[in-house]
Amino acid sequence: MRTHARIENTVGDTHYKEANAYWHRDIVELSAEKIAELANIIMDRGTKDRISEKEVIGLVKQAVSSGTIDKHKLADDLKKSIS
8 A cells, every 4th residue: 555645754843853854844835635545554563463552662762862862852841851
């Protein structure tokens, strides 16, 4: 299955610098039909997984320690969680 949606490489605007530079994409010129195609592809091929809050906090701590994420840009409650 392939989608007819158009994808553009763009610089993202998240707290994760590496993702902004290398992985961010915009899906443009969407219609309801193209959104439905994408949803079906995600449901058919996407990996469905859950991780605990503790694991997420550990990953954020790791990213802050490595300089990948700027701690000062995080929400206050998340800053407290990783302190």
